[in-house]
Amino acid sequence: MTGKVRTRIAPSPTGFLHLGTARTALYSWAYARHHGGEFVLRIEDTDVARSTQDSTDQILASMHWLGLDYDEGPIYQMQRLERYREVIAQMLAAGTAYHCYCTPAELDEMREAQRARGEKTLYDRRWRPEPGKVLPPVPEGVPPVVRFCNPPEGDVTWNDLVKGEITINNREIDDLIILRPDGVPTYNFAVVVDDWDMAITHVFRGDEHINNTPWQINIFRALGAPLPAFGHVPVILGDDGQKLSKRRGAVSVTAYEENGYLPEAMLNYLARLGWSHGDDELFTREQMVSWFDGSHLSKSPAQWDAAKLSWVNAQYIKAKADDELAPLVAAQLQKRGLAADERLPAICALFKDRCETTVALADWAAAFYADVTVSEVDRAQHITDAVKPVIATLAEKLASVNWEKTSIAAGIKEVLAAHSVKMPVLAMPVRVLVMGTAQTPSLDSVLAIFSREKVIERLKRA
Numbered sequence: 423m424t425g426k427v428r429t430r431i432a433p434s435p436t437g438f439l440h441l442g443t444a445r446t447a448l449y450s451w452a453y454a455r456h457h458g459g460e461f462v463l464r465i466e467d468t469d470v471a472r473s474t475q476d477s478t479d480q481i482l483a484s485m486h487w488l489g490l491d492y493d494e495g496p497i498y499q500m501q502r503l504e505r506y507r508e509v510i511a512q513m514l515a516a517g518t519a520y521h522c523y524c525t526p527a528e529l530d531e532m533r534e535a536q537r538a539r540g541e542k543t544l545y546d547r548r549w550r551p552e553p554g555k556v557l558p559p560v561p562e563g564v565p566p567v568v569r570f571c572n573p574p575e576g577d578v579t580w581n582d583l584v585k586g587e588i589t590i591n592n593r594e595i596d597d598l599i600i601l602r603p604d605g606v607p608t609y610n611f612a613v614v615v616d617d618w619d620m621a622i623t624h625v626f627r628g629d630e631h632i633n634n635t636p637w638q639i640n641i642f643r644a645l646g647a648p649l650p651a652f653g654h655v656p657v658i659l660g661d662d663g664q665k666l667s668k669r670r671g672a673v674s675v676t677a678y679e680e681n682g683y684l685p686e687a688m689l690n691y692l693a694r695l696g697w698s699h700g701d702d703e704l705f706t707r708e709q710m711v712s713w714f715d716g717s718h719l720s721k722s723p724a725q726w727d728a729a730k731l732s733w734v735n736a737q738y739i740k741a742k743a744d745d746e747l748a749p750l751v752a753a754q755l756q757k758r759g760l761a762a763d764e765r766l767p768a769i770c771a772l773f774k775d776r777c778e779t780t781v782a783l784a785d786w787a788a789a790f791y792a793d794v795t796v797s798e799v800d801r802a803q804h805i806t807d808a809v810k811p812v813i814a815t816l817a818e819k820l821a822s823v824n825w826e827k828t829s830i831a832a833g834i835k836e837v838l839a840a841h842s843v844k845m846p847v848l849a850m851p852v853r854v855l856v857m858g859t860a861q862t863p864s865l866d867s868v869l870a871i872f873s874r875e876k877v878i879e880r881l882k883r884a
Contacts, residue, residue: 427459428623431490432613434466435477438674439484441666441726442628442658445692449626449655451490452693452714462620463495466613468606470500484675488685489707494620499612506607509615509645510568510600518644519600521566522549523558544596545569565603570611570641572597578636583653584719585629590636598637610637618647624716629654653716655696656723666726682754682779683731687738691731695724704737736778744770747780754784760791768871772863790871794858796883804851804860810884812841812848813855817881825874831866856880 429450433443454461463485467473482496513519522545524532533543549557550571572595579589600611607615617625632654642649660666678688690704697720699705699713739747744767751770752762766787773786796805805813816837823833838848850860853868856877862868869877 425623426621427454427457428462428621429454429459429626430462430464430617430620430622431492432464432466432616433481434469435474435481436469436472437477438676439481441675441692444484444488444675444688445658445695446626446628446655447485447490448488448689448692449653449697449714449719450624451492452710453624453626453716454493455711456714459623460493461490462497462622463492464497464616464620465495465499466609467498467500468609468612470606480674480676487676487679488689497616497620499607499616502612502616503605503607505619506601506612506615507605510607510611513570513600513644514568516644517551518571519568520549520551520571522569522597522599523561523564523566524549525561525564542594547597550597567599567603568601569597570600570637570644572637572640578639580635580639580649580652583624583626583651583716584655585632585721588632588635590633592636592640595636600641610634611641614638614641614645614647617650618642618645622650624653625650626653626655629656653719655719656721658695659723659725661726661728663725682750682781682783683735684738684742684750684780687731687735690738691734695726696720704734732778739774739777739780739783742774744768744774747774747783750780751783751787754780755787755791758784758788758792760788762787762791765790765871772867772871776863789857794856794880796854796858800854800858800860804854805884806851809843809847809851812837812843813851813881813884815840816848816852817878820869820874820878820881825870827866827870830869834866851884852881855883 431443431447431450433439433447439447451461453459465478465481467478478496485492510519514521524545529545532546536543536546550569551557573592576592577589578592579587582588598610599608601607616622635652635654639649658666675688679685686707689707689710693705693710693714694703697714698718699710702709705713747770748762748766752766755762769787769790770783773783777783777786816834819833819837820830823829834845834848838845841848849865852865853862854860856872857868
C-alpha cells in the first residue's frame with residue numbers, strides 16, 4: 423500500500439447517530455488506525471430543512487462515548503458551499519455539467535410517459551448540450567439546476583472491498599442533478615468533492631449506497647480526481663428481519679449509554695456484526711485495531727441481537743475494575759436522586775457478576791442509599807411468626823459484634839445454633855428486610871457493607 427490511508431465517516435445530522443452508521447464509523451476508524459493512517463469526521467448537513475444542531479451534538483457525543491477519536495473535523499458541508507460552486511463552475515466550463523430548466527411538472531410528465539411505454543424512468547437529457555442539437559429556449563422565471571453529463575455508454579466497474587467486483591451499465595443511470603436551484607449541492611456531488619479535497623483513500627459505508635457509487639466514480643473521473651477504494655457493508659437487520667433504521671425502532675447510540683451499556687462492549691458487539699477474527703467473541707479495542715485489515719467483512723446482512731449485546735456487556739462489567747465501575751453506577755444513582763459514597767466500589771464488587779448493565783447494578787446499589795419496600799408477598803412468605811424471634815435475637819447479636827464480615831458470619835451462626843434453625847430459615851427473611859429481595863450474594867458480605875445501625879433498624883421492622 424502506498425501513501426497514507428485516510429478514511430472518514432460522514433453522518434447526516436437529521437437524527438441520532440444510527441447503529442449502522444456507528445458500526446461503519448468503527449470499521450473506518452479501525453482501518454485507519456491499523457494502517458497508521460488518519461480518520462476524518464464530516465457532517466453532511468446540506469439537507470438544511472431536516473438538519474438540526476441537536477442531532478449534530480448527539481452525533482459528536484456518540485463518537486466521544488464510543489472513543490472513536492478523529493484526526494480532522496468535524497467538517498461541515500454547509501461551510502464549504504463556495505468550494506462546491508467553484509467546482510461546478512469548472513465543470514460547466516469544461517462541458518461535464520450543464521444547466522437544466524425543466525420544471526417539476528415537466529419532469530412528472532416525462533416520467534409518466536416513460537412509465538406508459540414500459541420504460542425505466544430516467545431524465546431524457548433534453549437540456550444536455552450535444553453537437554448539432556438545438557436546445558429549447560430558456561424559459562423566463564425558471565431557476566435552473568445543474569446536471570452532470572453522465573457517460574451515456576459503457577460500464578462502471580470497481581473492486582469492492584466487501585462485495586468483490588461490481589459492474590453497473592451507464593445506461594442504468596441518468597444525468598444526476600448536482601446543484602439545486604438554491605445553490606446547495608446534492609449528496610452525490612458534494613461527497614465526491616469532499617473525498618477529493620480531503621484525500622480520502624478508503625470509503626466504508628452501508629450497501630444501500632451501491633447504486634450511488636457509479637455516479638460518484640464518474641464524477642471523480644470527470645474531475646480528474648483519484649478514486650478511493652469502496653467497501654459496502656451489509657445492513658443490520660432488526661428482530662423482524664427488516665432493516666434496522668430510525669423508522670423501525672432503532673434507538674440512538676447515546677440511549678445505550680443511558681441504559682447502562684459500556685462503550686467497549688458496544689464496540690465489541692458492533693464489530694462482530696459483519697466482521698470476525700476467527701472464533702474470538704470478546705476482544706479489546708487494541709486487538710481489533712491490530713486485526714482489522716479490511717478482510718473478513720461479511721457479505722451478508724447481520725442480525726441485531728439485544729440478548730447477545732447484553733451478554734457481551736455483562737462480560738465487560740464483570741471484568742471491569744470496581745473503582746472504574748463505581749463512577750458509572752454513581753451516575754445512574756444520581757438520576758434517581760441518590761448520592762453514592764466510598765462504599766460503592768465494594769458494592770460493585772459484590773453485585774457485578776449478577777448484572778448485565780450499570781442500570782441493573784444501580785438497582786442493587788440503591789438499597790444501600792435509599793429505603794427499601796418489602797412486598798406483601800415476600801413478607802407473608804418469609805417473615806413468619808416462627809422466625810420473628812430469631813430475627814430479634816439476630817438484631818441483639820449484631821448490636822455487639824465487630825462490624826466486619828467474619829464477625830458478622832460468626833454472630834449469625836451463633837443465632838442459628840441458639841434457635842436450632844438452618845441458614846435459609848433466617849437468611850431469606852433477613853435479605854428481604856435489609857435488601858427488599860430474597861435473592862442476594864452471601865448474607866455476611868451484604869450486611870458488612872451496610873452500617874450496623876441501618877441493618878438493625880431494618881431488622882426491627884419484622
